[in-house]
Amino acid sequence: MADMQHSTVRVLEQTQVSPPPGSVPSTSLPLTFFDAPWLLCRPMQRLYFYEFPHPTHHFLHTILPSLKHSLSLTLRHFFPFSANLLCPPFPAKPHFFYTNGDSIRLTVVESPADFNHLMADYPRNVQELHPFVPNLPPARVVDGDTRVVPVMALQVSVFPNLGVCLGVTFSHVAADGRAFHHFMKSWASVCKTGAHDLTSIEKSIPFHDRAVVKDPNGLELIFLKEWWNWASTWKEGDSVISDQLADKVRATFDLGHSQIERLKHWVQNQCSDTTNLYTSTFVVTCALIWVCLVKSQQAFGETNNVSDRNFEKPCYLIFVADCRNRFELSIPFTYFGNCLALCFVSVKKSELLGVNGMVEAVKAIGNKVGELESGGLKGAEKWMLDWKTVAELGDYITVAGSQRLGIYETDFGWGRPKKSELVQIDVSGAISLAENREDKDGVEVGLALSRPNMDHFNSILEKSLRLSH
Structure with a gap:
């Protein structure tokens, strides 16, 4: 407690x-x-x-x-x-x-x-x-x-x-x-x-x-x-001081199925070649939130003393993929434990901030999802080293949860949950995903940001959704 x-x-x-x-x-x-x-x-x-x-x-x-x-x-x-x-x-x-x-x-x-x-x-x-x-x-x-x-x-x-x-x-x-x-x-x-x-x-x-x-x-x-x-150098007692969270707020954004479908069509219309373009609900949702976050953080985190070189730095998105029931691994769906592949996606900050930022993000995330089809463990020996490298660079966002886990099906006899929250994102800064409570084909996104950053993010998100109409 x-x-x-x-x-x-x-x-x-x-x-x-x-x-x-x-x-x-x-x-x-x-x-x-x-x-x-x-x-x-x-x-x-x-x-x-x-x-x-x-x-x-x-x-x-x-x-x-x-x-x-x-x-x-x-x-x-x-x-x-x-x-x-x-x-x-x-x-x-x-x-x-x-x-x-x-x-x-x-x-x-x-x-x-x-x-x-x-x-x-x-x-x-x-x-x-x-x-x-x-x-x-x-x-x-x-x-x-x-x-x-x-x-x-x-x-x-x-x-x-x-x-x-x-x-x-x-x-x-x-x-x-x-x-x-x-x-x-x-x-x-x-x-x-x-x-x-x-x-x-x-x-x-x-x-x-x-x-x-x-x-x-x-x-x-x-x-x-x-x-x-x-x-050997890690201290278990290390924790975030309350003062560091004093200005942070958390909010939930509900994306409906129709909004996501419009985003998919909008991205497809921006691309001359859609042959290998993955526009799944997960890909499009992560791309949208990633781009909006980078734009918002740019406004509040790096508006001072920004050189052109900063814009050429890679931004990273880290997510996981379930390896159960994959043919090459033969791990059953009911396997208890961890069975996740770590996935690292990078795009230059200048590209995410540009007019085609959403498209570039979809392409990058989609390409990584496509690679999983040929083997979820490709490059696995570098997972922890890559994580350490990305963490030291600093420009990264992780994705926690999934819209496919049926979180709102957890009924103890009192009805479905009215709300579920992934609290550790307060510290980790991750994006949390769940199925939309009112629209099973939609997505619920949770974020924890400083209040000014949250307000700016919300404004950018609303503008992005209007553009996709």
Whole structure:
């Protein structure tokens, strides 16, 4: 949970939830090369807001017991979330270890905050959501120098007679977005039936066998060496000071299916040759937001002392691609863990700022998507090195989430979420993507920027959408 001095919550209960006793044997899970790049990634933080027009005592006595029981039943199949990440000193490898009784901390709080304001789309101070995000329990050290790191924490915030917010914090090393949402929708489905029907889980049991991830090129060792080098100078306690977020606001932008289709047609009309032009919803959405962000940041971040050389610098967009069900890898759709290819796209700043910036962005992103068709692991040995290089250059934007994960299908029996937020973008500066709540073929985009930058971004976005009509 966020620092209590900034919170608007009252703690009602804190408990530990584990799989049913004896249901999961002691298990050690190695990391694969898909997991290793995320070892230094900040925890993922997601909030789900649900309407719940009932008093707090009703939630505590009628809903909470089922929520905890269904979580326990679900963790039997998704046990890595209740396990710990063990990080022994070099040269031993980090791995997950579950033993009977390992659990997830669940905190229940009550808040008088304005529920409707918190889940609004308009710009709000980023720190307003932080009291509803759980903190992972602190790591501990055993056997002298092996760090034991909890993987997940949960928090339920009750807004009396208005709603409920479910907050989740988890380590990206344990799972990617598809695996995480598989867990969340399984838990929700079990809870919705009163924990009497496990059919939804039994029809889609997570696949935990790491042997299915083949590593003929030794990527795991390459990535672990990079991690060991970084870990020697990295301090876990490093965090963003609240003052650094004081001027930041977050806002949500909804792009409807018709708007996206018009953008696709507009881009196609600007190109003389569309033979190899990829204009998927993902490509067009990322291109639009990327260009608008670069233009906005140029106005507020580099208006002073800008030389022509700056405009020739590359700007980077970083996104991930799911490698499940790819023919060359044969990893099942229900594989639990990380199964993502890292994708780096670069375009000169001058091109993104130019009149054809949107077209150049679509071409670059589309080309990278096209390359994935010939193999998602092409150039994988350079993933961590490329990330480090791009991070040092500074001009990059990452994409988090996806419009294909069915985030708004997570129904615990209280209806679909009214809003979901990816909170870590407050710090990372990433673009968050989800399906549009009101238009399943549309996209919901989340951003966290300084207030002046957000206002300017919104103006540029509206202008860009008008031009595509």
